[in-house]
Amino acid sequence: MRIGEEKKHIKIHFEVSDEINVREVFAMIHEDLGYRIIESRSEFPDYILEDKSGRRIRAEVEFKASRFKEHKHSIEECDMIICWYNDWPDCPIEVLELCRFVEEPYSDVSFSEEELNELPNTIKKIEELSKKRDDIFDRLRWIIYDLDEFIRRHDHQTITDQWGYGMGLSCKRIHWTDYSSISVYFDSRGGVIKVKGRLEPDILSSYSREELQQIVDEAKNEGFLVGNIELKPLGINELIVHVEEEKPIFIFRLHNLIEIAGRSSEEIVKMLGSEILKLIDFMESKRLIKVVSEE
Numbered sequence: 001m002r003i004g005e006e007k008k009h010i011k012i013h014f015e016v017s018d019e020i021n022v023r024e025v026f027a028m029i030h031e032d033l034g035y036r037i038i039e040s041r042s043e044f045p046d047y048i049l050e051d052k053s054g055r056r057i058r059a060e061v062e063f064k065a066s067r068f069k070e071h072k073h074s075i076e077e078c079d080m081i082i083c084w085y086n087d088w089p090d091c092p093i094e095v096l097e098l099c100r101f102v103e104e105p106y107s108d109v110s111f112s113e114e115e116l117n118e119l120p121n122t123i124k125k126i127e128e129l130s131k132k133r134d135d136i137f138d139r140l141r142w143i144i145y146d147l148d149e150f151i152r153r154h155d156h157q158t159i160t161d162q163w164g165y166g167m168g169l170s171c172k173r174i175h176w177t178d179y180s181s182i183s184v185y186f187d188s189r190g191g192v193i194k195v196k197g198r199l200e201p202d203i204l205s206s207y208s209r210e211e212l213q214q215i216v217d218e219a220k221n222e223g224f225l226v227g228n229i230e231l232k233p234l235g236i237n238e239l240i241v242h243v244e245e246e247k248p249i250f251i252f253r254l255h256n257l258i259e260i261a262g263r264s265s266e267e268i269v270k271m272l273g274s275e276i277l278k279l280i281d282f283m284e285s286k287r288l289i290k291v292v293s294e295e
Helices: 019-029 113-154 209-221 236-244 265-285
Strands: 035-040 047-051 056-064 080-085 094-097 158-163 168-173 182-187 192-199 225-227 249-256
Touching: 019 056, 019 080, 113 158, 113 168, 113 182, 113 265, 168 265, 182 265, 192 265, 209 225, 209 236, 236 249, 249 265
Parallel strands: 056 080, 080 094
Antiparallel strands: 035 047, 047 056, 158 168, 168 182, 182 192, 192 249, 225 249
16 A cells, blocks of 8 residues: 655655665655654664654655565564555555655756767668678688688697687697796777787896896897786886886787788788797797696
8 A cells, every 4th residue: 555645746856776875865864754753763663753643653664666576674673664656455454655745856868950860870870880880890700710720830839719799719838837928919999909918027136227127128139018907018127116016917919900911811810820839939948838737
């Protein structure tokens, strides 16, 4: 049953989205609705109230009235449900539905005639662009699949794993630990292809400043950079700080996606595959990874 048939339009300045908000609203307007809060509690029922006639009321707060049943509260121990929406039309006890008395804030939104006229064309353009995006993604995924085969065919000691819905590939040699790996990923949002290998800070900590500089220089000669987790190159002083603080360090190379425009998938796979194998050899020859026997 419902109570409080008379309407009172009280404005609030926040959106009501949960039980806590309902309690906030009731605390603001209970006197206007003719109730006095005798006790506010954390356990069931939430309130002991008194109405204008002096009747004591045990009241439970819910966002929706039906949640009273979901929470398995006892009807015999409660006289009224205070809720924002009453979705329990046959409720055997009183229901105070607060949304009938309160005006929530509306978003200050307006539309121009030009915007609404353009809406059908805008939706059509979005659908066309989505289709074009999906087509490009599918072709990039095929490159990852072919790249997977290329690596395993040219280096039988390397195992691979595809991830990122087929947009990325990680690989490592069989005797590397799980932490050590190299990956290639098509970052469509950034518009780049990322080829990177994660370096072990505790391994780098065993090298002197001069040895670290030599690794950076030799990596550069091979076409790679040493950088942070955001793949930004690190100077030698920054690199040493990262090593001391055990921050993530990567050896990497970035390709702008535009670079592969016009190339065949075979050319792209050969370019990326050869680069990955070169990075695998470099990291292993410079002992920048851990092997299983070293654990």
